[in-house]
Amino acid sequence: MTVESTAAARKPRRASKRTSAAKKPQSAGPQLVQLLTPEGERVEHPDYSIDLSAEELRGLYRDMVLTRRFDAEATALQRQGELGLWASLLGQEAAQIGSGRALRDDDYVFPTYREHGVAWCRGVDPTNLLGMFRGVNHGGWDPNSNNFHLYTIVIGSQTLHATGYAMGVAKDGADSAVIAYFGDGASSQGDVAESFTFSAVYNAPVVFFCQNNQWAISEPTERQTRVPLYQRAQGYGFPGVRVDGNDVLACLAVTRSALERARRGEGPTLVEAFTYRMGAHTTSDDPTKYRADEERAAWEAKDPILRLRTYLEKAGHADEAFFTELEAESETLGKRVREAVRAMPDPEPMALFEHAYADGNSLVDEERAQFAAYQASFADSAEEGK
Amino acid sequence: MAVEKMSIAKALNESLRLALDSDPKVLIMGEDVGKLGGVFRITDGLQKDFGEDRVIDTPLAESGIVGTAIGLALRGYRPIVEIQFDGFVFPAYDQIVTQLAKMHARALGKVKLPVVVRIPYGGGIGAVEHHSESPEALFAHVAGLKVVSPSNASDAYWMMQQAVQSDDPVIFFEPKRRYWDKGEVDTESIPGPLHKAVTAREGGDLTLVAYGPMVKVCLEAAAAAQEEGKSIEVLDLRSMAPIDFDAIQKSAEKTGRVVVVHEAPVFYGSGAEIAARITERCFYHLEAPVLRVGGYHVPYPPARLEDEYLPGLDRVLDAVDRSLAF
Numbered sequence: 001m002t003v004e005s006t007a008a009a010r011k012p013r014r015a016s017k018r019t020s021a022a023k024k025p026q027s028a029g030p031q032l033v034q035l036l037t038p039e040g041e042r043v044e045h046p047d048y049s050i051d052l053s054a055e056e057l058r059g060l061y062r063d064m065v066l067t068r069r070f071d072a073e074a075t076a077l078q079r080q081g082e083l084g085l086w087a088s089l090l091g092q093e094a095a096q097i098g099s100g101r102a103l104r105d106d107d108y109v110f111p112t113y114r115e116h117g118v119a120w121c122r123g124v125d126p127t128n129l130l131g132m133f134r135g136v137n138h139g140g141w142d143p144n145s146n147n148f149h150l151y152t153i154v155i156g157s158q159t160l161h162a163t164g165y166a167m168g169v170a171k172d173g174a175d176s177a178v179i180a181y182f183g184d185g186a187s188s189q190g191d192v193a194e195s196f197t198f199s200a201v202y203n204a205p206v207v208f209f210c211q212n213n214q215w216a217i218s219e220p221t222e223r224q225t226r227v228p229l230y231q232r233a234q235g236y237g238f239p240g241v242r243v244d245g246n247d248v249l250a251c252l253a254v255t256r257s258a259l260e261r262a263r264r265g266e267g268p269t270l271v272e273a274f275t276y277r278m279g280a281h282t283t284s285d286d287p288t289k290y291r292a293d294e295e296r297a298a299w300e301a302k303d304p305i306l307r308l309r310t311y312l313e314k315a316g317h318a319d320e321a322f323f324t325e326l327e328a329e330s331e332t333l334g335k336r337v338r339e340a341v342r343a344m345p346d347p348e349p350m351a352l353f354e355h356a357y358a359d360g361n362s363l364v365d366e367e368r369a370q371f372a373a374y375q376a377s378f379a380d381s382a383e384e385g386k
Numbered sequence: 387m388a389v390e391k392m393s394i395a396k397a398l399n400e401s402l403r404l405a406l407d408s409d410p411k412v413l414i415m416g417e418d419v420g421k422l423g424g425v426f427r428i429t430d431g432l433q434k435d436f437g438e439d440r441v442i443d444t445p446l447a448e449s450g451i452v453g454t455a456i457g458l459a460l461r462g463y464r465p466i467v468e469i470q471f472d473g474f475v476f477p478a479y480d481q482i483v484t485q486l487a488k489m490h491a492r493a494l495g496k497v498k499l500p501v502v503v504r505i506p507y508g509g510g511i512g513a514v515e516h517h518s519e520s521p522e523a524l525f526a527h528v529a530g531l532k533v534v535s536p537s538n539a540s541d542a543y544w545m546m547q548q549a550v551q552s553d554d555p556v557i558f559f560e561p562k563r564r565y566w567d568k569g570e571v572d573t574e575s576i577p578g579p580l581h582k583a584v585t586a587r588e589g590g591d592l593t594l595v596a597y598g599p600m601v602k603v604c605l606e607a608a609a610a611a612q613e614e615g616k617s618i619e620v621l622d623l624r625s626m627a628p629i630d631f632d633a634i635q636k637s638a639e640k641t642g643r644v645v646v647v648h649e650a651p652v653f654y655g656s657g658a659e660i661a662a663r664i665t666e667r668c669f670y671h672l673e674a675p676v677l678r679v680g681g682y683h684v685p686y687p688p689a690r691l692e693d694e695y696l697p698g699l700d701r702v703l704d705a706v707d708r709s710l711a712f
Contacts, residue, residue, distance in 0.1 A: 138492040150492055154484050160450055164457020194450030355495040356529050358553035363628040
């Protein structure tokens, strides 16, 4: 680098021109794998093909609609004070349902905290996802019943767990695969870089599924990377592919192919699902402070559910009765979730001391006994007061 | 006859060998643990005998080592991870504190994390920066972890066996300057539970509480004090989390005077916790305030100054004198 260019690089730039969200380039580039256009047209791709029955297509549509309905219910429950927080997946249904439906039962998922659609595909009861957002637990499901690990809140940490798990799968000689979810923000984390290194050198059967939803809370993807994220894989020695994250068919085809590659013992793949976070980061966020309405509107036209509906209708794969029944099913799901959350009891105070250790711990035992005695002291005074 | 004299390093090596031999799920992971046998040769010969699939040389990334060990544990393995030096553990600190320590509770007990993190720790070897630290309090403070440190070959052998069998994550601090100290190891008789303290020397006038590398210093101090007619008890804690407060209390009630000795800085060190607990448990038995001897609140010094920084025989005896003068 010359002296001049160094000086130029240091010269302060006017932020308005560089980071204006409205002018942010949204093009996903020519490498984007797409099988269903935003207009609902089926298109072919030289490397990825998919042939689904009408029933399977309706199934994907149903998954996306129900996931969105559940997500909307959770947002409403937060607004009503039933949940402390909610991280909406609105707009990312295709990325999650497409990748989630590519998995086999014996595959293992390591999610972030926003993978409600993947959880749905794994058969995790949606109400179980809400416990942690209500504050009654930190994750209420058994990871091994659905091969769906607990939500991980610290950004990117789970990519290493997925890699280690995949190393174990390979050691066992099993042909299952592991999928690690993360986002564009997490791509800057050291743990993600280390998981790329470890999975590459040990040839671990893991698929890194990055939902690039363009925003890490208030920071655009340009704050995380100067190259398209999928290209990062090349430097680690495994393939990276960018897929239209709002195209459920492409997400399914690309993830399926990456999982098959992992099963064949050919190692990791990075899938970048190019999508958009239509809602706020969480219910505590206010995206109007950092991004323009026009950007959201542009992505609204690429809605994952709408485009599949257009295709289903045009191709005659679904009739009006299907959509009407699905709407009724959605409402039933919303009602069930609402009632389940409202009925969710607070844990008993003594639950504080459960599960800190698997083999027990004398300090915890001592503090449990002290706490129990303290609690009991109120019972005594209540007795006396009678 | 299963009693053999061996160094702490050899005892650890033998114990790791036994662990690998008796459970196919046990793995060893770390930087240079394979052909080289680790920079301290603790894993010497293990890769040769158990293969690269079980004794795994890892990329140079501590967070990656612990993070993938967590994933392997979730798959049913029992990884024993080596962190090359105490000062190198911090890139893995996030994985240890936010994931390893908490995942069992997060899962309401439905997953277990039987991971052992071995850390050679402490000073006294004339090393460069980041090679002589004693960060045990930083781990002992974290619920979900167990933290232990052997002071002799027998404990090195058996505590490692117990750590590997634990279903909780164990941070296993190895006193690196004592690696080559020899002691008798009975490989057929388990000395006692992992988290129980042991009386290393009986005495009646004062109790020295220590663990890891400082036990030897305290035993020497007790022997020196004996020549002046002072009877000093030495308690080897062995476990810093949980701490065997019952054993400390018993000894404190007997002698009435306690001095805690560790290499780690005194400020917020384990000595502070021990002093507070003794005060709570047996205030009226005390003849003197609990004193602490340890490192200062400064970054670990260059090697030519470490003898001033580390508690040695004289500083321990000085604290003994101050306590007895009350």
